Amino acid sequence: MTATNRLPDVRESTIAVPMSPGERRRLTWEVCLVLAISVGQSAVYSLLSLLRRLLAPVPLGSQQTQVNPSRDALALWDIVYQLLSVFFDLALVALVVYLLWEPGQSALRRIGLDFTRFGGDLGRGILLTAVIGIPGLALYAAGRALGVTVAVVASPLDAAWWTVPLLMLAALRAGLTEEVIFIGYLFDRLRRFGWNWWAIILSTAALRGAYHAYQGIGAIVGNVAMGIVFGWCYKRWGRVMPLVIAHTILDIVAFVGYPVAAALWPAVFAPPPSPTPTPTPSS
Secondary structure: OOHHHHHHHHHHHOOOOOOOHHHHHHHHHHHHHHHHHOHHHHHHHHHHHHHHHHHOOOOHHHOEEEOOOOOOOOHHHHHHHHHHHHHHHHHHHHHHHHHHOEOOEOHHHHHOOOOOOHHHHHHHHHHHHHHHHHHHHHHHHHHHHHOOEOEEEOOOOOOOOOHHHHHHHHHHHHHHHHHHHHHHHHHHHHHHOOOOHHHHHHHHHHHHHHHOHHHEHHHHHHHHHHHHHHHHHHHHHOOOHHHHHHHHHHHHHHHHHHHHHHHHOHHHHOOOOOOOOOOOOOO
């Protein structure tokens, strides 16, 4: 089956159907609650963090934020807390998949988060990695040069033996959380409300940008662009798996490669000499 032949299946599975006022109200509450405990909550904290950064006396470009900070000074407890954080975040992803489940129809199959076409998904994911990753890196460098992007400390510079596996888990968590909720879940629910494809793509891309606002203006622009590309690809392919693969690879490269990048290009990637106390949003 070609991608063109699969497209009608995606549209039919998320097409707007007549709903009673009660059904529409229930679905509205469901979407609001999912957003309130997941990416919507993080977006609110992220926007507040950006506002505080803009109001701070220190210029935005001289501030920094940590993406994967240590949670405890003792190695054992740091590992335990990191693993628990990943587990509970993935539990939210599982909840969203459960809400998408319908009798006689697998939610994972419907949104394309399965291994039935893994070869094609992997190829598309790698292609997306290049399409998003190279311009994204250039945009980050430009944002740092213009002073509109915060210095993002993607991983500890003094890595221990457990750091890389935990960073890879964190990258997988980010890929699943953002793509399943932003794309798989919201595309399904907003189509049921009767939204057209481009309204969904642009609104979810804007939410993705707000989700990363704590990193500065450049991150908002970059993630909105990423959301538009990913949304268009999902509309065309009908599968979340390539997006999860691309997102995970991008984050693994960013997290694991950060110490090397900070050493080679300190002006762009290294944290400012005097870390600022501006907050990192909780999620």
